[in-house]
Amino acid sequence: MIRSFLKDESGMGTIEIVVIIAILVGLALIFKDGITSFVNRLMENIWNDNPDTTSGMDYTGG
Numbered sequence: 001m002i003r004s005f006l007k008d009e010s011g012m013g014t015i016e017i018v019v020i021i022a023i024l025v026g027l028a029l030i031f032k033d034g035i036t037s038f039v040n041r042l043m044e045n046i047w048n049d050n051p052d053t054t055s056g057m058d059y060t061g062g
Helices: 001-005 012-031 034-049
Strands: none
Touching: 012 034
16 A cells, blocks of 8 residues: 555646746745836836837837
């Protein structure tokens, strides 16, 4: 019974998902200030209808 339990890999998908979520949460906490400022600038440009949303690039991609 113990051998079959140790060889059973049905829970590996769940463990991998939990580890990936933990890494994403950790990265979000590390880069919280940068993410917040980026979202604030993005929303400010959207709500103010500011034409300078390309950060110095013209609309032809150059």
